[in-house]
Amino acid sequence: MARKLILVVFALLIAGSTVWFVRNWAGNQTPTIIAQQASDEIVAPKAATVKILVAAADLPAGTLVREDHLKWQEWPETDDLEEMYVVENVRTADEFYGTVVRQGVSSGEPISDNRMVRPGQQGFLAAVLDPGTRAISINVDETAGIAGFVFPGDRVDVILTLEIMQGTSETSIPHHASETILTNVRVVAMDQSTDDQTQEASVRSIATLEVSPKEVEVISVSRELGRLSLSLRSIARVEDTGKMSDGGAVLKKERGRGFTMDSEASSLISAPARNGQAPNTVIVVRAGDVKQKSFD
Numbered sequence: 001m002a003r004k005l006i007l008v009v010f011a012l013l014i015a016g017s018t019v020w021f022v023r024n025w026a027g028n029q030t031p032t033i034i035a036q037q038a039s040d041e042i043v044a045p046k047a048a049t050v051k052i053l054v055a056a057a058d059l060p061a062g063t064l065v066r067e068d069h070l071k072w073q074e075w076p077e078t079d080d081l082e083e084m085y086v087v088e089n090v091r092t093a094d095e096f097y098g099t100v101v102r103q104g105v106s107s108g109e110p111i112s113d114n115r116m117v118r119p120g121q122q123g124f125l126a127a128v129l130d131p132g133t134r135a136i137s138i139n140v141d142e143t144a145g146i147a148g149f150v151f152p153g154d155r156v157d158v159i160l161t162l163e164i165m166q167g168t169s170e171t172s173i174p175h176h177a178s179e180t181i182l183t184n185v186r187v188v189a190m191d192q193s194t195d196d197q198t199q200e201a202s203v204r205s206i207a208t209l210e211v212s213p214k215e216v217e218v219i220s221v222s223r224e225l226g227r228l229s230l231s232l233r234s235i236a237r238v239e240d241t242g243k244m245s246d247g248g249a250v251l252k253k254e255r256g257r258g259f260t261m262d263s264e265a266s267s268l269i270s271a272p273a274r275n276g277q278a279p280n281t282v283i284v285v286r287a288g289d290v291k292q293k294s295f296d
Contacts, residue, residue, distance in 0.1 A: 162226025
């Protein structure tokens with residue numbers, strides 16, 4: 001009995017020593033493993049990256065690209081990366097300012113040449129236009145083009161100035177008149193430029209407007225009738241003093257189509273006949289003396 005007890009005690013001592021030894025050994029090995037892993041992480045080489053040009057926001061097809069539409073983003077370096085995308089220090093972002101998105105680009109997606117249309121390329125102006133609209137160009141000079149201060153993206157009214165004849169064939173009198181034939185028209189290009197970033201005034205000779213199919217016909221016939229000029233509209237809308245029920249400002253209806261006769265601009269010109277009847281007042285100018293005479 002005593003011998004069995006001694007054997008049991010001896011076995012427990014051996015088991016306890018074994019457990020202590022294993023736990024002590026494992027505790028010493030853990031810091032070594034962690035240190036080795038940390039060392040491996042520090043030594044491990046970092047994958048080479050470069051920066052490429054990507055979209056800073058979603059760019060739907062037809063978007064005129066501006067500076068804030070693009071940004072540089074890190075990208076894993078590959079052998080053919082420069083052939084596929086726009087790499088920093090190899091090409092510049094301003095190459096794409098003023099281009100038009102041919103096919104929609106999502107935010108963060110790389111920019112490539114085949115997704116953009118440049119000025120002068122086939123399909124460029126068609127990409128600028130809104131669906132269902134048309135483009136038509138008119139000749140402008142320093143006066144008609146508002147001294148070069150009309151830029152792509154501005155809104156304008158189109159004014160027709162022409163000569164009209166009043167009265168019968170025997171007593172016809174020439175008069176001049178100006179008429180607003182189109183309002184709130186978007187300018188899509190001046191000459192061959194659609195870049196709305198460069199805001200330096202320069203006299204252009206051609207303005208391209210975005211209009212409806214019917215308005216194309218209006219401009220086309222108006223060019224044969226007289227001289228066309230542009231009137232620049234304000235970006236801000238005119239507000240009424242009243243308020244809507246929800247507290248918002250009431251927007252006034254801006255002047256639309258209208259006309260002005262030469263007699264309204266100069267008091268020296270008598271008003272044209274109305275309803276086939278001659279005017280009952282005339283302006284007489286003699287030796288610098290101006291008089292108005294009435295007839296019954």
